[in-house]
Amino acid sequence: xxxxxxxPKFQVLKTGQSMTLQCAQDMNHNSMYWYRQDPGMGLxxxxxxxxxxxxxxxxxxxxxxxxxxxxxxFSLRLESAAPSQTSVYFCATKTGLNTEAFFGQxxxxxxx
Amino acid sequence: xxxxxxxxxxxxxxxGANSTLRCNFSDSVNNLQWFHQNPWGQLINLFYIPxxxxxxxxxxxxxxxxxxxxxxxxxxxxxxxxxVYFCAVVAGYSTLTFGxxxxxxxxx
Numbered sequence: 001x002x003x004x005x006x007x008p009k010f011q012v013l014k015t016g017q018s019m020t021l022q023c024a025q026d027m028n029h030n031s032m033y034w035y036r037q038d039p040g041m042g043l044x045x046x047x048x049x050x051x052x053x054x055x056x057x058x059x060x061x062x063x064x065x066x067x068x069x070x071x072x073x074f075s076l077r078l079e080s081a082a083p084s085q086t087s088v089y090f091c092a093t094k095t096g097l098n099t100e101a102f103f104g105q106x107x108x109x110x111x112x
Numbered sequence: 113x114x115x116x117x118x119x120x121x122x123x124x125x126x127x128g129a130n131s132t133l134r135c136n137f138s139d140s141v142n143n144l145q146w147f148h149q150n151p152w153g154q155l156i157n158l159f160y161i162p163x164x165x166x167x168x169x170x171x172x173x174x175x176x177x178x179x180x181x182x183x184x185x186x187x188x189x190x191x192x193x194x195x196v197y198f199c200a201v202v203a204g205y206s207t208l209t210f211g212x213x214x215x216x217x218x219x220x
Contacts, residue, residue, distance in 0.1 A: 033207065042198065042210040058207065059113075088153060092208070098142045100160040101200075101208055106153050 002026055006091050006104035013081045013111045021076040021107050023091030032074035033058075033092040033101070034066060043090060049074055081111045114139045114203040118211035125189050125218050133184040133214045135199030143202035144175050146184050149213070150195045158184070158197075189218045 007022045023032065030051045035043040035058075045058030049068040063085060065077045078085055088108050094101040115138040125131055135144075146158040159166050159173040161182065166173055170189075175182040186193055196213040203209070 035210075040212060042212040043200075044210075045207055048207055090155065097202065097205065098162070100157065101145060102157065103147075103155040106155075108153075 004091055004093055004102055004104035006089075006107050008107060009105065010108050011110070013078075013109065015082060015111060017081050018077070018079050019081065019109075020078075021089055021091075021109075023074045023076070023104060024072050025091075025093045025102075026072065027093055027095075027102065028071070029093040029095045029102075030071070031094050031096070032068065034064075034074070034076045035090045035092065036060065036087040037090060037106075038087050046076065046089075081109075083111045085109065086111045113206065114141070114201060114209050116199060116201055116209055116211035118197075118199055118214050120214060121212070122215045123217070125216070127189060127191060127218055127220050129189050129218075130185070130187045131189060131216070133186070133197050133199075133216075135182040135184070135201075135211055137180050137182075137199075137201050137203075139180070139203045141177060141180075141201040141203050143208070144182055145200050145208070146173055146182070147198040147200065148193075148195050149198060155198075186216075189216075191218050191220055194218050 033048040034046040047066040052071045091104040117136045148156045163177045170187045172185045198213045200208045200210045
């Protein structure tokens, strides 16, 4: 059981480049989330998918798009990366509203 | 949206000392979790505790939902306890909202 797997673990992009962060879970959870973590800010929600086939914006969605490919996979896309998107990105999953959330190991992204 | 405040923001302890971390929230919650982010950045689940008290080894947590706070107790701290401790809550039908964390440094 891998739990929640994020790829890649590290990435350096040039301003304007695009990339997709991948998240896969083998926990059979319904809901999946993308957060970003910046120094002194805690974790802030970018987008989430409450169930397969649905996606919704979180607190900081600008500059990002998401795809819930199937129940297991939820990807985060940066179409035109900006230095302000330099951050650590975490994927999380849980099975329902009032249940425990589990996090992947994070992707450290630097945009130069 | 709900506000989550953690205190203290920073804490330095000698190995063996005890500590209490606090999480206050501004509205009723359905769900509360405590996480430890280790120096390698990994988020580790400590407790899922929307109400009541739980213990796991040297760590315990109490949530008093009616008074809108939760406490995390660390006893006999070890250097491996260093890192950032986050409280996160769910209110109503919202998603998990995090506090800004308490950074703990345990020195030998």
